[in-house]
Amino acid sequence: MEYNVKDLSLAEQGRKQIEWAEMHMPALMSIRKEFAESKPLKGIRIAAVLHVTKETAALMRTLKEAGAEIWLAGSNPLSTQDDVAASLVKHDGIHVFAWKGENEKEYYDNIEAIIKPEPNVVMDDGADLHAVIHEKHRDLKILGGTEETTTGVVRLKAMEEQGVLLYPVIAVNNAFTKYLFDNRFGTGQSAIDGLLRATNVLIAGKVAVVAGYGWVGRGIASRLRGMGARVIVVEVSSLRALEALMDGFDVMPMKEAAKVGDIFITATGNINVISREHFPLMKNGAILANAGHFNVEIDVKGLKEMAVSYRTIRPYTEEYTLSNGNKLYLLAEGRLVNLAAAEGHPSEVMDLSFSNQALSVKYIVENRSKLERKVYNVPSEIDERVAYLKLKGMGIEIDSMTEEQKEYAKQWKYGT
Known part of the structure; x- marks a missing residue:
């Protein structure tokens, strides 16, 4: 064995x-x-x-x-x-x-x-x-x-x-x-579970920034809003940005969101979504977490190089102090927060x-x-x-089509 x-x-x-x-x-x-x-x-x-x-x-x-x-x-x-x-x-x-x-x-x-x-x-x-x-x-x-x-x-x-x-x-x-369930409902809940286990902060009243509005981002954004956060979506796709706007979220570039966010969660699958240019813009006490598969969405290397000091302040929570005196809090080393800081x-x-x-x-x-x-x-x-x-x-039953309905679904001649 x-x-x-x-x-x-x-x-x-x-x-x-x-x-x-x-x-x-x-x-x-x-x-x-x-x-x-x-x-x-x-x-x-x-x-x-x-x-x-x-x-x-x-x-x-x-x-x-x-x-x-x-x-x-x-x-x-x-x-x-x-x-x-x-x-x-x-x-x-x-x-x-x-x-x-x-x-x-x-x-x-x-x-x-x-x-x-x-x-x-x-x-x-x-x-x-x-x-x-x-x-x-x-x-x-x-x-x-x-x-x-x-x-x-x-x-x-x-x-x-x-x-x-x-x-x-x-x-x-x-x-x-x-993807309609795991990505949306699973990550939507478990990413916030990881955030809360690592920080125990109150979500209600905070400004939360979600980078990416695919099915993972949608799930996270909806759950954050459900817990009382004011949610901003950052996107590069015009279609998804428009959808986020119509779903009732604010939409803006990361350079603008960085100035107002209290909590940041990335969910794009791409690299350096939060980068060196964004860290100096952030509030003192901003929390950074990643819900994408790889630990590349937040520029962790850049954050370490910019910081004048850093320390582990809680399990899965590292405090980085920048030269302007502001402290940023990185969760789970920038890795999947729902699995690193929680149970998935x-x-x-x-x-x-x-x-x-x-x-x-x-x-x-x-x-x-x-x-x-x-x-x-x-x-x-x-x-x-x-x-x-x-x-x-789950003990749920649903209807099935009648023979008449099956035949109707196959035809093309019937109209109004």
Whole structure:
């Protein structure tokens, strides 16, 4: 049994956490029951780079029930829940290489460790695993992979467009039952959870600046407004800026927002959204957090170089003093605040995302001979099935069309 985790003695607490998550993931548990009987992944070796949380554990345990051998590493140096990692090793026989607080070398060493057994299927969150395989292990015979998040899908689409993608990948992030719920409701709640755990500040009455108005930004902006903040949206897309304005938010450039914001949360997937030029403009006491996948959205290096001093003032909260005397507070080192300073998305919303993951892996294995070296969206039948299973698990029933309605939907001759 190969693994590298912080402390196996944490396994019992981790098991309780996993049980708690699975209690709130009825769709995935329904899929697990089916997988346990049919074993659709028997003989398949999976390498996964995902946030090692209790929800991810529920997914890994489901794939193992399907017959797969699992090798798991973390997709962020600060997001691993060490008790969960220990439980997966001790109780489930899953090869885990992850702990909270990895440095950059350890992070990539762990990715190499799960590539070494030569996986058949790869699962990723951010595309670091995909990138390492394409850069250093191009000889591997991989049937296909999945990608969990927007940032990773962007990287994979770039690979496809450049003609270097080695195997088919299903963009789980693009499923309706993923981004409409995980990105919006999941990050909307969990980013604020991380902000509050790190600072315990009152949100009501403050000016909150949200950079990016994609589904993640929309979720964060709406939740901040719901807690009493006055919200400003910063965007580079005219369409999204107009939408934010029509949704009732103020819209302005970051240079202007920097002067008035109390709380800043980035959610763009791009680099230096808050940069050196913005820090001197900010109020004394401004709080900076990132909800994008990589720690590049806030120019942390620039902030450190500009600061005359800095110190850790609370767990996950660093105080930077600028030459003008103003103090800025950076949360979770600029990494994903919802996973570094909190527990990530609630289990109920990850039930949707990880049901898509499980069914997408099964789809890849069953359709391996038909798939090309492309980035595919989740098949619509999987998307619909996940929504159905979720509603069923919540005890919700919906109508179905009558035969008359089905026929009417097919015709074109009837008018007014």
